Amino acid sequence: MAMDLNADLEELRHLQSIAKRPRVVSLLSSEIHNLEKAQRAVEESNQVKATPIQTPLQISTARSSEISYTTVGSFSWDQENEKVKIYVSLEGVNQEQVVSNFQPWSFDVKFHDVQGKNYRCAVPKLNKAIVPEKCRLTVKPHRVIITLQKAEKGNWLDLYFKEDKLKPSLENKADPMAGIMDLMKNMYDEGDEDMKRTIAKAWSEARSGKKADPLKGYGSDL
Structure with a gap:
């Protein structure tokens, strides 16, 4: 298609150069203008196809195995009958640069490019099970809220899993x-x-x- 447009433009420009009647010149100029717009659209479309677009999540996922993280030193948490909320104090977090991984018994959240650093907040084994597909992140100006959906309603005695001391070895x-x-x-x-x-x-x-x-x-x- 691009080659056809180029050929049409060349012929129209040649006709314009030899045309004498004002109406003919005007018609040729209008058609040349339309074809030039179509040509630019085709070129832009080809350029987009030639350059794969990575979403922020893909970019962050690709980099996560290559960069180091600073573990979030402390955070607070509270709970409702159905949810647990974890509050991470971080300023400058970009929602598009956050990678989260929720599993039935754990979660791992990575924050990229936060004022030049990369942070990580994770619990390898939670006190009780959660529903991964119902967990979510809320990014605010000065903190991030990680909401965990409990698999079963009820109170958690702790955020972390603890072995029963009375259980025989x-x-x-x-x-x-x-x-x-x-x-x-x-x-x-x-x-x-x-x-x-x-x-x-x-x-x-x-x-x-x-x-x-x-x-x-x-x-x-x-």
């Missing part, structure tokens, strides 16, 4: 007493002086060969 499953001993150790670490004396006495009797029930001494004090 999987490594000690072969020993039927291992779970009880782990439980007693946690009770000893967190108990008052009377509890510690009772548990210490039970341990001492067990080591001396009396084979006493390690919980018997503690139970007698209840």
